[in-house]
Structure formats: C-alpha cells, structure tokens
Amino acid sequence: MNEQDKNKQTHDESLKNKQGDSGAKPSSWNRVLSRRWVFPAVYTAAAALILTLVWFYQDAGQKPLNPDTAAVVSQNVSGSGNETGTPADPEALEVVASAESLAWPVASPSEVQVVKPFYDENGTEENHVAAMVQYNDTFVPNIGIDIAREDNQTFDVKAALSGEVTRVEEVAVFGKVVEITHPGNLKTVYQSLGEVKVKQGDEVKQGDTLATAGRSEIEKDLGNHVHFEVYEDGKVVNPSDLLAQR
Numbered sequence: 001m002n003e004q005d006k007n008k009q010t011h012d013e014s015l016k017n018k019q020g021d022s023g024a025k026p027s028s029w030n031r032v033l034s035r036r037w038v039f040p041a042v043y044t045a046a047a048a049l050i051l052t053l054v055w056f057y058q059d060a061g062q063k064p065l066n067p068d069t070a071a072v073v074s075q076n077v078s079g080s081g082n083e084t085g086t087p088a089d090p091e092a093l094e095v096v097a098s099a100e101s102l103a104w105p106v107a108s109p110s111e112v113q114v115v116k117p118f119y120d121e122n123g124t125e126e127n128h129v130a131a132m133v134q135y136n137d138t139f140v141p142n143i144g145i146d147i148a149r150e151d152n153q154t155f156d157v158k159a160a161l162s163g164e165v166t167r168v169e170e171v172a173v174f175g176k177v178v179e180i181t182h183p184g185n186l187k188t189v190y191q192s193l194g195e196v197k198v199k200q201g202d203e204v205k206q207g208d209t210l211a212t213a214g215r216s217e218i219e220k221d222l223g224n225h226v227h228f229e230v231y232e233d234g235k236v237v238n239p240s241d242l243l244a245q246r
Contacts, residue, residue: 100182102242103206105160105190105228106147109246112155115222116146118238135173135218143236144189144229148213152223157211160188160228160239165202165210174227175216180204185234191227192216 106112119131119141131142149155159180166187167179176193194214198204213226230237 100161100206101244102230102239103158103160104147104243104246105158105188105210105226107156107158109244112147112149114145114240115148115225116142116219118142118145118240120238133219144191144227145239146192146219146222146225146227148222148225154194154213154224156209157190157193157213157226159204159206159208159210160230161186162206163188163204165198165200165204168196168198168200173216173218175214176211178210180210185232187231189227189229189231191229192219192222192225194224 104112116133117127117131120127123131128141132139133142157178161180161182163180163182163186165178166181167177170176171191174191176191176196178190178193178196178198180188180190182188190210192214193210194212196211198208198210204210213224215222215224216227219225219227228239230239230242
C-alpha cells in the first residue's frame with residue numbers, strides 16, 4: 001500500500017470515529033428519555049416552580065401597598081371596611097333602617113344632588129357607565145354615592161346615624177375620611193372631606209356636624225363633594241335605597 005492510500009485510510013477512519021462520537025450523544029440522550037421516571041420528574045419540577053411563584057405573589061399581595069395603589073384597590077373592594085364588595089340583599093336594607101332611619105349626610109338635602117351614583121350590579125347600562133370611577137388608567141365601580149352642590153360650594157357634612165367615630169384619617173387619594181360605627185353592625189363612611197370637626201372615639205348623634213365637604217384626588221373632577229358609603233355586616237349597601245326622597 002502506497003503512502004497516498006495510507007493517508008486516505010487514516011482520514012476515513014478519523015471521519016468514522018468523529019461520526020461515532022457525535023452519534024453517541026443522541027443515543028445517550030435517548031436512553032435517558034426512555035427511562036420512565038424522567039418525564040414525571042420534569043413535570044414535578046415544573047409544578048413546584050409554578051407553585052413557588054404563586055406563593056410568592058400571594059405573599060406579596062398581602063404586604064402593604066404604596067398609598068396611591070392601596071387607595072385604588074381600596075375603593076374597589078375594601079377601602080372603608082367592606083371585605084366582600086357585594087351589595088346586601090333587599091331584605092337586609094330593612095334591618096339597616098329599622099332602628100334609626102338613615103338621614104342625608106348634609107344639612108339641607110334640597111340644596112345638593114347626587115353627582116355620581118352607586119354602582120348597582122343589577123342596574124342598567126346607563127347606571128354602570130355613570131357609576132364608574134376613573135383614576136389614571138384604572139376604572140373601579142363606585143361603592144357609595146357622591147353628593148355635591150350645583151354651585152360647587154362647600155357645605156357641612158352631617159352624621160347620617162348616631163354612633164361612635166371609629167376612624168379619622170387622611171388617605172392619599174381619598175382625602176380626609178371619617179368612619180362611624182353604629183349599633184346593629186352598621187357603618188357609615190364619609191370621604192373627600194375638608195375641615196374635620198370630630199376625632200376618633202367621639203360619640204355623635206344623628207345630624208351632628210362631622211366636617212365640611214372637600215376634594216379628593218380620585219374624584220377631583222367632582223370638585224367639592226362628599227363620598228358617602230353605608231355597610232351592613234361588612235357588606236356595602238346602596239345609600240340611595242335607604243335615604244328619604246328629597
């Protein structure tokens with residue numbers, strides 16, 4: 001065999017060895033995949049990763065939010081003590097009004113108007129549009145009613161029922177807030193206030209002055225107004241269903 005043939009033979013053998021090496025890798029991989037425990041193990045690992053992410057976001061969701069974000073979420077579900085965000089049924093409304101009839105939270109009801117209604121889940125499309133609150137790019141249903149004068153002047157905000165003042169604070173987007181707890185698991189909330197004239201722990205009678213109407217960031221387009229909410233057993237109630245006709 002001459003030198004040229006020897007070189008050719010050596011080259012061919014080298015190619016075969018390389019092809020054999022490259023072929024061994026998929027063969028080994030195929031053997032791994034052919035084992036029954038491989039895919040269950042992969043799925044288990046993936047499921048564990050997903051659960052870890054879910055737990056992480058749930059835990060993060062329970063941590064305090066920044067004031068602006070907290071306020072928007074609060075307006076939607078529980079900004080004033082409502083944990084469910086679902087309206088009370090009509091039968092419950094009679095219970096609310098049985099002890100002391102709900103009064104308008106103003107001195108002269110004839111001088112004010114409802115400028116944004118309560119969002120009624122069973123209401124008309126017109127109600128759903130009118131009762132949406134827009135804050136930046138977020139829309140949330142109105143869980144109370146907003147009351148204002150036509151001339152945009154401020155006015156005194158009155159206690160709708162007798163009870164104890166259980167919260168007085170200023171919230172970033174809602175403005176100043178007063179919460180009153182009443183007998184029978186009732187609660188009324190007054191937001192967007194100006195000058196507050198009560199403090200936490202005060203006992204108030206129906207018709208007592210709580211504050212003056214003011215402004216809020218979330219509903220700044222309404223000008224001077226009061227945002228009024230009513231709760232019964234932690235469930236939001238439409239104030240308009242309880243207030244006397246003006």
